[in-house]
Amino acid sequence: MHALPTAPEHAALFLDFDGTLVDIAERPDAVMVPDELPRMLERLARQLDGALAIVSGRPLAELDHFLPVAIAKAGSHGAELRPVPEGGTEMPALPSPPAAWRARADLLLSDFPAAFIEDKAHGFVLHFRQAPEAEEAGRRLLESLVAEAPDAFALLPARMAWEVTPRGANKGTAVASLMARSPFAGRVPIFVGDDVTDEAGMAVARAAGGLGLRLQDVFGTPDVFRGWLASLETRQARGAAA
Numbered sequence: 096m097h098a099l100p101t102a103p104e105h106a107a108l109f110l111d112f113d114g115t116l117v118d119i120a121e122r123p124d125a126v127m128v129p130d131e132l133p134r135m136l137e138r139l140a141r142q143l144d145g146a147l148a149i150v151s152g153r154p155l156a157e158l159d160h161f162l163p164v165a166i167a168k169a170g171s172h173g174a175e176l177r178p179v180p181e182g183g184t185e186m187p188a189l190p191s192p193p194a195a196w197r198a199r200a201d202l203l204l205s206d207f208p209a210a211f212i213e214d215k216a217h218g219f220v221l222h223f224r225q226a227p228e229a230e231e232a233g234r235r236l237l238e239s240l241v242a243e244a245p246d247a248f249a250l251l252p253a254r255m256a257w258e259v260t261p262r263g264a265n266k267g268t269a270v271a272s273l274m275a276r277s278p279f280a281g282r283v284p285i286f287v288g289d290d291v292t293d294e295a296g297m298a299v300a301r302a303a304g305g306l307g308l309r310l311q312d313v314f315g316t317p318d319v320f321r322g323w324l325a326s327l328e329t330r331q332a333r334g335a336a337a
């Protein structure tokens with residue numbers, strides 16, 4: 096692991112949720128959010144004039160549940176954008192997968208009962224953390240389904256999960272859309288994530304002259320990353336008081 100980075104002046108922070116801000120849990124509903132995390136993010140966002148966004152594969156409703164504070168959020172891999180915490184949600188027009196695909200995935204579960212499916216507005220996730228033996232069969236099935244409409248859908252490899260997701264929105268489009276507007280525009284983007292699905296966000300941040308940081312390489316664990324955020328918050332508070 097390298098020395099922890101110093102956040103550039105006038106940074107805009109784009110933060111992944113699962114595996115970055117919180118540790119991976121056995122099931123999506125079992126993640127533990129440290130008590131102090133939501134308020135710390137809210138204070139940091141205020142210090143950055145609002146230029147802090149959570150950019151997650153989770154639907155916005157779940158992000159609101161786990162982080163019930165006034166910060167910008169992009170959910171469902173960019174399919175839901177809420178740039179202003181108290182403002183409306185922007186949803187780019189995106190296709191939804193045919194119902195027959197979901198039914199085929201359900202059928203697969205009869206062979207792997209410990210696997211399960213998480214539905215999203217424009218796709219679904221096959222989780223196999225409790226059934227690693229379903230990984231290969233799941234990949235084969237979902238690849239074959241996505242191949243029926245390759246211009247409209249992609250298969251994302253996630254952490255112990257396969258996600259059928261619409262093309263046209265991803266973490267990169269979310270970061271680009273946020274960077275095009277206040278309070279993000281003109282700042283140096285820093286994207287931090289742990290997963291293949293974060294790479295599009297990292298690439299956009301780097302292309303804009305900022306940093307795309309893979310948590311495992313730079314911070315090691317979510318706990319160390321949260322410590323880095325806390326020290327950034329303390330530094331910003333000192334700077335404001337000086």
Ligand SMILES: O=P(O)(O)OC[C@H]1O[C@H](O[C@H]2O[C@H](CO)[C@@H](O)[C@H](O)[C@H]2O)[C@H](O)[C@@H](O)[C@@H]1O
Pocket residue numbers: 111112113114115118119120121122123124126150151152153154213220222224253254255256290292
């Ligand atoms: O973009 P993220 O904020 O990293 O969200 C990615 C996906 O996270 C969730 O699944 C993953 O985390 C679960 C809880 O730790 C874990 O049980 C699962 O194995 C992981 O794949 C979430 O369920 C997905 O909707 C997100 O896309």
